[in-house]
Amino acid sequence: MTETLSDLLCRHIATARWESLPDHARDGARSVALDAIGVMHAASGLAPEAAPFIALARANGAGPCSIIGTPHRVQPLGAALANGALAHAVDYEDAFDRAPAHPNASLVPVLLALAQSEGPVDGRRFLTALAVGGDVACRIALSLRQPMEQGGWYPPPIVAAFGAVAGAANLLGLSPQQTKDALSLTLCQVTMPGEIKHSRRTTLRAVREAFPAQAALTAALLAREGVPGFEEPLEGKSAFFALYAGRQFDPADLTDRLGTHYWGSELTFKPWPSCRGTHPFIEMALDLSARHGIRQSSIECVEVSVDAIQSMLVEPLARKQAPETAIDAKFSVPFTTALALVRGAVRLDDFDAASLTDPEVLAMAARVQATVEHRPEWQPGVGGAMRIVTDDGESHHAWLENALGCPARPLSPAAQRAKFIDCVGRAAVPVMPEAASRLADAILGLDTLADVGALFQPTE
Template sequence: MAGLSDDLSAYVAEALYDDLPPATVTAAKQVLLDGLGVMLGASGMAPEVLPFVKLAAGDGPCTILGNGLRASAPMAALANGAMAHALDYEDAFDLAPIHPNASLLPALIALAQAEGGVDGRRFLTALAVGCDIGCRLALALRQRMEVGGWYPPPILAGMGAVAGAAHLLGLNAGQVRDAFSLMLCQNVMPGEIKHSQGTVIRAVREAFPAQAAVLSALLVRGGVAGFEQPIEGRHGFYALYAGGAFDESVLREGLGRRFWIEALTFKRWPSCRGTHGAVEMALAMGVKAQDIAQVEVGVDAIQTMLCDPLPRKRAPQTAIDAKFSIPFTLALALVRGRVGLDDFDAASLADPAVLDMAGRITPVLDKAAAWQGAGGWLRVTLRDGQVLEAAQADALGCPARPLGAQALRAKFADCAARAALPPADAPALAAAILSLEQCGDVGALF
């Protein structure tokens, strides 16, 4: 009898473009536009990616985005994967602990270029299926992966990335199962990534699963066999990462009919999604920084990681730590009236006005919170004693409050203009991506 791994693998192998709902196709094109822009921006703005670019550069059929350099498919996936999260500006899935496309997109772009002749319909199907697998694996968790000391986002995204890579290469169901197996042999990310103050691994983390996904799919096509039950096996994915606690029905419900890529959030601000509620409320208040005496910000259990330890989060030492800080991003919004790509450089991290404001911000754990990391409340006490309050259940960019097509195009143009080697015609590139189903060779487009 076919098991869970067999059924998921068959779904990945047999998915057809003609079976994708129109909303799924639209969402996939938006994911590509947004993710490509973020990677291009990181190529010119994130020094953390440079070691990956230098290591990857060489001969090969693939492009290291924004640099004009070439590489093999695994090495291009490594370099572009490092860029995918470096600005912390890529899409998110608010319902579970995953950024499903940060390693998937670099893997698919590399393989599309290496293979040649991959049309837009094939690419979009691989993207929709890979994203869906990653989201389903995340939603099915019934024990937090952090319990075992893991850091879930890149691990979960890596499983979706290998699913998308396997589909793009045309692997059959048995080979897809093997690809899951080989991914499982490489796919790790320790929770220590959250606690070490000086590291930038959190910024470039998606490099590793992106490369592993490409390697896994290519090795399977070359004849390497995997396990019979990489997902549900006694020492498979859920046993390793969640103590065996998962809900199989979540993985199966609506499989092939409902695609979770339609439920993503596109970020308005380049920082952790958990900071966005506070940022949005602060910007809407429009209060002058010099009038503020103190600030309290309500956080839920998920957002505590963005506030702890408080002294470090009030004065982060690296850009990525600043982006994972509610006190710092909130201080930026209150002092500068914005939180943008240019607000996390060395000068911003040392800005006395921002640091002073961050020192006056106190997080308050709200045990009754129901906003799941994407909202919060704000209480601002002014020097004259007046108290301003606001609450936000779900920050801008979520499916219920989308950015909209015009804002996504503007975000792409802003990011692309910051590439080490900006595209010659960013509007034309955006238009091509948003009509990708008509493209005969996606690899050539990049």
């Protein structure tokens, strides 16, 4: 029989090993682990939206798996749910600028749950699964030729689920057929409606990765138990690409350099805890203010130019100028720009209840006006332009092709480490700087560890 697209991808997922990973994939996986673990720690102390997910995980019984940043140990599915809720809650995790994907926000919680319930799992096995799963999520996102939003879907958590189950299948040692079954079982569970972007009341956008993480782990474990799936879970008549993209996809993006190039080496690590699309405007506001000595009180208006992808960050404008929830504020160009201009920084602490009602920040956000346009020199969704007009008639301009943190302008290793130490210090159970530095060293050296799960075991 002719090998199908699903066959080809699943054979790769099932057979990838540390020895076959190129150096860029190994390095990328280490960086992902450091960033993701840090961000989950921060959310455990700063994101009340995740509390119900933690409570539900605990209610289902004690177990071997840690809820990161807390003293709690729970069953694997509960850990995937709770840590998945933490992974995106402060919107500080890595991103893939080329396509709509946060490839590791579901994946890392799943692999941690498996490392602590199926252990001991050594670091090379863990990092291999991390590289494989992240790459699969990126490839699926790149292959789409019809935006998932056209069908009313919200793509990042859906795409992430398939990367998460791919990583789980690799770590568990599933066969190619079992891996295909696992993808099928994920397809039976994963969903995320676009309404998550439009509702003013909900905080689901913050904790969205809880659902794909739990679904992916469930799928992988059921596939191991022999539950049969579909012959073509990706390209079948009514399978992934039919349901989510009207069958409009390019298989070449799934297979190009498969096994030799891993997209996880080309991720963005965020310098600011907000939607990636807000970052060019934060960067330009900070830069213009510093270079021209612009006083906050002298600013009459701020004009920003966004592209079609970023329009969700400025519309409806009145709501984005005065967001009611932390996650809506993180998805607001006016609010994050105002933070940069008023406070001179955008930090984890800047999205609390006091910040959402800060009269200076809100007054500045009200001065931000937006236009939607397309400029070919911008990287879609992560570029932009800004003009600040002051009361003396001066006008200051800036534009960015791509914001800081991208592969072309990456955070330095020192900056990534500083971010990690800051994040873990804000956990529900804070990690002090000296211990945080040791933990960072251990994560960056995961390939030398015999038991990854033991590294994250809390003390009751």
